[in-house]
Amino acid sequence: MVRSEKPTAGTTSVAGLMRVAYGNQGIAELADGQRVEVVFRRSVGRPFCGDQVRLELVDENCWAVAAIAPRRNQFARVDGQGRKQVIATNLDRVAIVIAPQPAPSTDLVERYLVAVHSLAIEPVLVINKAERLQPGVGQQHPFNRIEDYRALGYRVAYTSCKGDPGIDELLPLLQNHTAVLVGQSGVGKSSLVNRLIKDLDLQTGELSRTTGKGTHTTTTTIMYRVAGGGRLIDSPGVWEYGLWAMHADELAAGFPEFSAHLGTCRFNDCRHASEPACAIAQAVDEGLILPWRYAAYRRLLVQNKV
Secondary structure (H helix, E strand, O other), rough: OOOOOOOOOOOEEEEEEEEEHHHHHHHEOOOOOEEEEEEEEOOOOOOOOEEEEEEEEEEEEEEEEEEEEOOEEEEEEEEOOOOEEEEEEOOEEEEEOOOOOOOOOOOOOHHEEEEEEOOOOEEEEEEHHHHHHOOOOOOOOHHOOHHHHHOOEEEEOOOOOOOOOOOOOOOOHHOOOOEEEEEEOOOOOOHHHHHHHHHHHHHHHHHHHOOOOOOOOOOOOEEEEEOOOOEEEOOEEEEEOOOOOOHHHHHOOOOOHHHHOOOOOOOOOOOOOOOOHHHHHHHHHHHOOOOHHHHHHHHHHOOOOO
């Protein structure tokens, strides 16, 4: 790799892309592919994986983030204290990975989809460990509703890291995009990353050498280059995904099939729960909205205490 000459301290800043961010430091990639370790300044704020930043050389061996470019979006989840926690920024797609084992909890997929829609990012539903699917088992699980998701316009990919269908359906959906892989612990995200990123060991090693400290791939959000173009961000798995506090309007916007009926209820402040003359409830009765999707929306209302 041809490396550009580093500017001397005090010279014009250079552009960078955050590939790893942890604590008050991280790793940024320069325009020529060079990776440098950077520190964060409290006065500037904390960048996240996927941020475009301006860097300046403080001294011979120390780079600092001088500015963070405005973000197109930022994908987040709720931490143990109910606070919004940003995972990655400037995304084109969010790949939501579920698997037969561990089976997703009730409404897990809908919580992810609501979060993705609220950020105007395209979701991709990934059914991993496809070789373990059992037809006709658990009618309430998402695996028996895949065609419903497709009919709603969602992209769906079946994957397996132990045989067919492999990653052939998923890889084209990630190439030439910036995407983040999210899902419960144990659904096989690490195995997918190993299959999707052919030179994973090389890229991980390069990032580790940049810091000289090693990179904890299971606990740190990391951005990788995808063969054929694009970037894939791997995030640590969580046992459960929670939404931050949302207004009823925001939750409803997370169900695209509701859009044609929003604004036509009798009451302007209708939450689409049990109010009379609710256009959403009427659409369900008329077969225009799937009953199970409406039931999921109402459960999210309760969970979110709206």
